[in-house]
Amino acid sequence: MNKYLNQLVKLSEINREIDAFEPRIQKIEKSISVAFEKAKNANDSIELLEDEIKDSKLKRMKNEALLAELSEKLKSIGKKSASIKSEKEVKALQLEEELAKEHCSFANEEIARLEKIIELKEGEKVKAKELHLELQKAAEELNATIEEEREAIKEDMQAAYAKKNEIVNAMSPKILSFYEKIRKWAHNSAVVPVRKQACYGCFMRINDKTNALVAASEDIITCPHCGRILYRDTTEVA
Template identity: 50%
Template sequence: ENQKVQNNAHISEFSAKIKELSKKSSAVKTEKEANALKIEEDIAKEQLDAANDEIVRLDKILENKETYKKELEEEKIKQEQNINEIRVSIKSEMEVLEKDRMSVYDKKTKLVGEMNQKVLSFYEKIRKWAKNTAVVPVKKQACYGCFMKIYDKTYLSVVKGEEIVT
């Protein structure tokens, strides 16, 4: 836009210059002066044509940029709609997950109420000591967490059950 305004200013300058040269041509006394004025007038006309061409070029660039801007705005609208759809989908999934979590929590609460409290307190002690890692049974002299064979000495200490073994 700025360049377009500048080119319009140049066009008005060149038009004024051409008019001025036309007035001077009537006051010419020699052929040399007439040729010089003609050359100046031709230069001014060429500059005027160049300025007009530049305006046309800038108009095309502006038009292309406007088209590109509209395309980007349409794409933005599509992406925003897509984001909103995804948000709605995520929200519904979160609600389902929250319901599932609540049902699991209710089941846990019910089971904890039915359990032997001595066993539960021992389990909680182990869980806190192990920093929320898994507690698994040992059967047939094997760890049922990683299924590795346990050495005799370690197995005997597990069977005694006097302390927690890792």
């Protein structure tokens, strides 16, 4: 193969390699942020449960205060009942007593209901804490593993850039700028193989003359349709 063409093929390969690093980095960073997000969500659910428990405890306290109030009231009704005589007063007091007792039983029912909620939420909180710990640990472990991968990518990138510099330094500036011009629009398909007599950039069939020139590999040939640099694909089975 022509020396310059060979350099162009190699440069194109290394540029493709370099461009592939970014999605690799993004993929690992994404997996890390997903893992920490999961742990954070688990922590949020703990906070939510804590709020619910706090709310139920406050309601229970209010009902307990109400019970204490009602018990005082019942005591005072008991005292009053000893001193009154008229049937009308007795009846009124009985009514008051019944009402207070009814409120007492309501408050007791409410306290029992709230205690069940508190117990249930406390149980959920224990589980949520376990889950949070698990997820946090998993995220941290993943982060440590990924740290190694990050380092490996960094090394690969440095090696790729060194290789690219080596190729670029050996190239003629004229050919390099010709390639860069095509690369501006064709990006990583500026240098493409010919397969089955078709340009692998625009996928159009090339004429026999161009195909023969590409096959000879003696010159830098561009696709007559799209202008990309063409080379003979040696991996293609003839």
